[in-house]
Amino acid sequence: MPGIDGFETCRRLKAQEATRDIPVIFMTALSETVDKVKGLQVGAVDYITKPLQHEEVLARVQTHLRLRNLNKQLQAQNLQLEQEIKQRQQQEEALRQSEERFRLAIEGIKDYAIFMLDAEGCIVSWNTGAERIKGYQATEIIGRHFSCFYPEADLQSGKPQQLLQIAAEEGQVKDEGWRVRKDGSRFWADVAIAALRDEKGLRGFSKVTRDITERKQAEQELQRQYQRSQLFAEVTFKIRQSLQLKEVLQTAVAEVQKILQADRVLIYRFWSDGTGSSVAEAVLPGWVAILGQKFPEEVFPEDYRQLYLLGRICRITDVEKEENISPCLVEFVQQFSVKAKLVVPIIIKQELWGLLVAHQCANPRYWTDFETELLRQLADQIGIALTQAQLLEQETRFSQQLARSNAELQQFASIASHDLQEPLRKIQAFGNRLQDKYRDVLNEQGRDYIQRMQNAAHRMQTLIDDLLIFSRLTTRAQPLVSVVLAEVIAEVLSDLEVLIQQTGGRVEVSELPTISADPLQMRQLFQNLIGNALKFRRANEPPCVKISSQIVEQLQFTTDSGSAALCQITVEDNGIGFDAKYLDRIFQVFQRLHNRSEYEGTGMGLAICRKIVERHRGTLTAESQPGQGAKFMIALPVNQLLDQ
Known part of the structure; x- marks a missing residue:
C-alpha cells in the first residue's frame, strides 16, 4: 500500500x-x-x-x-422481492383481476411470511410461510391488526403505525426487529412493507417478513468474540509489559480472576524434586489463601505431570459428582473449599513449568469452551513471558561477555592500527622519494597525483591516530591525580605557539582550579578545544580565545564516593561559530560541518573531548551562532577518588 x-x-x-x-x-x-x-x-x-x-x-x-x-x-432475495413488489405496483389493475391466482402463487412460499393488509393495517390474507413463521393458522389471524406480532415496547412507542405511515408516504419501508410468535417466543424479523394504490388512492399494503434470527445470532456471537479477543489482548499486553517474573505472574492471576469471576486463581509451579507450590494467587475475601504453601509430590504424581505435559486440560464442574475423581483428591480439594476447578498446563521449551488453575468455591460451575480456551491461551502467554524473563537473564550474561569482547576488540584495534600504519609509512616514504628525485621528470599532472597521494596518506595517518586516542581514552587511561589546570594550559599554549603566531591570535587565561584528573587527557582536551578555536577563525580577523572558570554547585555521585564541588571551565572564541541545531552532531565521531578543503581535520576532536569529560564524570556542551563565535562549557568535579 x-x-x-x-x-x-x-x-x-x-x-x-x-x-x-x-x-x-x-x-x-x-x-x-x-x-x-x-x-x-x-x-x-x-x-x-x-x-x-x-x-x-x-x-x-x-x-x-x-x-x-x-x-x-x-440482497438478491430482497432485490427479487422489490422487483416483484414494483411489478405488482405497476400491474395493480391486472393483479386485482388475478388476485386468486396471486394468492395461490404465494401460498407455497414457506421461507417468507407474505400477507396483505387493508388500508388500516388489518390482515386480509397470508401464505403458508406466514403460518410457519408466525405460528398462527389463517383463520386465527385474518382480520386482526398486524401489530399483534410486535413486542410490548414497540406497541407503546407506536412503531407499527409509524411504519404504515412511512410506507403510505414513501411507497415502501423496511425494518428489522424482534417479533412475537403465537407461543410467545421471539424471532428477529427482516420486514418490507409496500403501499398498494389504484386510481382511488391507497388500497392497502403488502407485507413480507423473513426470519433472520440465525444471522442475527451469528452477528451477536461475532461481536462477543470481538469483545473477548479485545479483553484477551489487553490482558496479554499487561502480562508482557513487564519481564519481572513475580510481577508477570501476579498480573496474570489477577486479570484471569476478574475475567472469569472465579473465587480463586493461582499459578502452581513444579519444583525439580517433584513437589510444588503456589507462586501467585488472586483469591476473593473469605476463601483460604494457598499462596506459598508447599505440596508433596503425591498431589501431582509423575503420570499426571506427563498428561499435562501432553496438553491435558482438567475441567471439573462439580468435585463431589465427578465420576473420575478419587475420594482422596475430593478430600484434598475440599480443604480449600473447591467445588469446581479448571486447570491448564504452562509449558516452557517442551517442559512442564507449572499449572494455571481457576477454582470456584461458592458453588459448582460449568466451564465454557470460551473460558477453557481463554485460560489455555493465557497459559501460553505466561509461558512466553517466562521465556522472555529467561532470555533477559541470558542477555545480562551476554552483556558481560560483550564487555570482555570489547576489551579484546580494543587490543585488536591497537594491533590493527599498527599494521595499518606500516604501509602508510611506506606510502609516505616512497612518495617523498618520488617528489625529491623525480619532480623534474614528472609533468604537472604527475606531481599533482603524488601530492594527492601524500595528502590522503597524511589524512589516513591522522585518522588512525585519532581513532587510537578515542579507543584508549578508557582502556589506557591513567589514574586520577591532582592536576594544576593552569600548568596544563601553559603546556598546551607552548605546543600551539607557532599556530598562534601564524594566525596573529591571542589566548587570555583567567585563574583556573586544581582538580582530580588524568593530566594527559586534560592536555588532549584543552589542546583540541584551543586548537579548534584557532583553526575555525573568521577571515581577516585575528582569533581571540578566552579561558575562565567558576565553582557552580555540589555534584552528588551515584556511587559511595560522596559529593564534590563542580567547576565550570569556559573556552570562548570569536570564530565562525555554528548553527545551534548542529549541537549534538559536532560531538559525534566523524561529524564535520565544513568541507575538508576549507578546514582540516578528521571529525574526531570534539568526540574525543566529550569522552574525556565523561570519563571524569563531567559534562561538555556548547553555545554558538553562525559568525558569532562559540563557547564551550566543561563541567568537572574538583575532587574525586584518585584511583578512578
Missing part, C-alpha cells in the same frame, strides 16, 4: 462499487479505542489487535465470509 495506510485503503475500497462489498478485517498493533472506532467507521467489519491467534483469525474470516454470502443471498 505505497503512500497510504490501512484506514485509507479500506476507505477507497468502500468508495468503489467494484470493491465495496468485500469484507475488510483490520489486523494491527494499534489497540487504542480511537483506532478501532476509526477502522469501523471507514467500513471494516472487524478489528483484530496483535498478538494474533491464528485459530481466532481463521474463525472470524470464515464467519464474515458466511455472513457475506448470506448478505448476498439476502
Whole structure:
C-alpha cells in the first residue's frame, strides 16, 4: 500500500462499487479505542489487535465470509422481492383481476411470511410461510391488526403505525426487529412493507417478513468474540509489559480472576524434586489463601505431570459428582473449599513449568469452551513471558561477555592500527622519494597525483591516530591525580605557539582550579578545544580565545564516593561559530560541518573531548551562532577518588 495506510485503503475500497462489498478485517498493533472506532467507521467489519491467534483469525474470516454470502443471498432475495413488489405496483389493475391466482402463487412460499393488509393495517390474507413463521393458522389471524406480532415496547412507542405511515408516504419501508410468535417466543424479523394504490388512492399494503434470527445470532456471537479477543489482548499486553517474573505472574492471576469471576486463581509451579507450590494467587475475601504453601509430590504424581505435559486440560464442574475423581483428591480439594476447578498446563521449551488453575468455591460451575480456551491461551502467554524473563537473564550474561569482547576488540584495534600504519609509512616514504628525485621528470599532472597521494596518506595517518586516542581514552587511561589546570594550559599554549603566531591570535587565561584528573587527557582536551578555536577563525580577523572558570554547585555521585564541588571551565572564541541545531552532531565521531578543503581535520576532536569529560564524570556542551563565535562549557568535579 505505497503512500497510504490501512484506514485509507479500506476507505477507497468502500468508495468503489467494484470493491465495496468485500469484507475488510483490520489486523494491527494499534489497540487504542480511537483506532478501532476509526477502522469501523471507514467500513471494516472487524478489528483484530496483535498478538494474533491464528485459530481466532481463521474463525472470524470464515464467519464474515458466511455472513457475506448470506448478505448476498439476502440482497438478491430482497432485490427479487422489490422487483416483484414494483411489478405488482405497476400491474395493480391486472393483479386485482388475478388476485386468486396471486394468492395461490404465494401460498407455497414457506421461507417468507407474505400477507396483505387493508388500508388500516388489518390482515386480509397470508401464505403458508406466514403460518410457519408466525405460528398462527389463517383463520386465527385474518382480520386482526398486524401489530399483534410486535413486542410490548414497540406497541407503546407506536412503531407499527409509524411504519404504515412511512410506507403510505414513501411507497415502501423496511425494518428489522424482534417479533412475537403465537407461543410467545421471539424471532428477529427482516420486514418490507409496500403501499398498494389504484386510481382511488391507497388500497392497502403488502407485507413480507423473513426470519433472520440465525444471522442475527451469528452477528451477536461475532461481536462477543470481538469483545473477548479485545479483553484477551489487553490482558496479554499487561502480562508482557513487564519481564519481572513475580510481577508477570501476579498480573496474570489477577486479570484471569476478574475475567472469569472465579473465587480463586493461582499459578502452581513444579519444583525439580517433584513437589510444588503456589507462586501467585488472586483469591476473593473469605476463601483460604494457598499462596506459598508447599505440596508433596503425591498431589501431582509423575503420570499426571506427563498428561499435562501432553496438553491435558482438567475441567471439573462439580468435585463431589465427578465420576473420575478419587475420594482422596475430593478430600484434598475440599480443604480449600473447591467445588469446581479448571486447570491448564504452562509449558516452557517442551517442559512442564507449572499449572494455571481457576477454582470456584461458592458453588459448582460449568466451564465454557470460551473460558477453557481463554485460560489455555493465557497459559501460553505466561509461558512466553517466562521465556522472555529467561532470555533477559541470558542477555545480562551476554552483556558481560560483550564487555570482555570489547576489551579484546580494543587490543585488536591497537594491533590493527599498527599494521595499518606500516604501509602508510611506506606510502609516505616512497612518495617523498618520488617528489625529491623525480619532480623534474614528472609533468604537472604527475606531481599533482603524488601530492594527492601524500595528502590522503597524511589524512589516513591522522585518522588512525585519532581513532587510537578515542579507543584508549578508557582502556589506557591513567589514574586520577591532582592536576594544576593552569600548568596544563601553559603546556598546551607552548605546543600551539607557532599556530598562534601564524594566525596573529591571542589566548587570555583567567585563574583556573586544581582538580582530580588524568593530566594527559586534560592536555588532549584543552589542546583540541584551543586548537579548534584557532583553526575555525573568521577571515581577516585575528582569533581571540578566552579561558575562565567558576565553582557552580555540589555534584552528588551515584556511587559511595560522596559529593564534590563542580567547576565550570569556559573556552570562548570569536570564530565562525555554528548553527545551534548542529549541537549534538559536532560531538559525534566523524561529524564535520565544513568541507575538508576549507578546514582540516578528521571529525574526531570534539568526540574525543566529550569522552574525556565523561570519563571524569563531567559534562561538555556548547553555545554558538553562525559568525558569532562559540563557547564551550566543561563541567568537572574538583575532587574525586584518585584511583578512578
